[in-house]
Amino acid sequence: xxxxxxxxxxxxxxxxxxxxxxxxxxxxxxxxxxxxxxxxxxxxxxxxxxxxxxxxxxxxxxxxxxxxxxxxxxxxxxxxxxxxxxxxxxxxxxxxxxxxxxxxxxxxxxxxxxxxxxxxxxxxxxxxxxxxxxxxxxxxxxxxxxxx
Numbered sequence: 001x002x003x004x005x006x007x008x009x010x011x012x013x014x015x016x017x018x019x020x021x022x023x024x025x026x027x028x029x030x031x032x033x034x035x036x037x038x039x040x041x042x043x044x045x046x047x048x049x050x051x052x053x054x055x056x057x058x059x060x061x062x063x064x065x066x067x068x069x070x071x072x073x074x075x076x077x078x079x080x081x082x083x084x085x086x087x088x089x090x091x092x093x094x095x096x097x098x099x100x101x102x103x104x105x106x107x108x109x110x111x112x113x114x115x116x117x118x119x120x121x122x123x124x125x126x127x128x129x130x131x132x133x134x135x136x137x138x139x140x141x142x143x144x145x146x147x148x
Contacts, residue, residue: 002014003025003026003027003028004026004031004121005023005024005025005053005089006021006023006025007021007022007023007033007054007056007057007058007059008021008023008024008030008055008056008057008058008059008060008131009021009022009053009054009056009058009059009121010022010060010061010124010125010128011059011060011061011062011080011084012013012034012061012062012120012121012123012124012125012126012127013045013061013062013064013076013077013080013081013084013093014041014074014076014077014080014120015039015074015076016037016038016039016043016068016118016120017037017038017044017045017048017080017120018035018036018037018038018043018119018121018122018123019033019035019036019037019038019052019121019122020032020035020036020121020124020128021033021034021035021056022128024064024132024137024139024140025139026139027139028139028141029063029132029137029140029142029143030128030129030132030137030140031072031140032113032125032133032144033054034054035115035121035124036121037099037117037118037120037121038137041057041079042076042079042082042083043082044079045080046083047082047085049087049129054068056091057094058091058093059084059091059092059093059096060092060093060094060095060127060128060130060131061080061081061084061092061093061094061095061127062077062094062095062096062097062100062123062127063073063081063095064078064081065090065096065097067138073118081094081131088107091140093131095127095130096129097126099126099130099134100126100127100130101123101127102129102130102134103129103133106118107129107144108122108125108126109118109145111143132144
């Protein structure tokens, strides 16, 4: 039996967009390939797409929600969502920012995914891990929460 493996691009859109690339399969837990940050808002994101974006099978991205907590919110993430809709409409899975709580700092540190820096790329990792948890991806859950 051949394992079906997918590549997942995780995004945390904003003025600086965090990204991370992963693979996972029927028996393979979510596995980190690479990560980084893209400056320049939507223009920087589109330039990255044209020049440097890796190949992938699906995308998970934080979804912008105007929740009234900020008087003058930065709508850059919403503009990047527009670019995602235009570039990859059939590949994108959107998540609320609240789901990042499924991958807190202590979990990222324990599994070796705590990357130095401003953290936008770490937030993309949180989205990838939250997606696997919401899908109940057994190989990833066993890796994240091994029996004691």
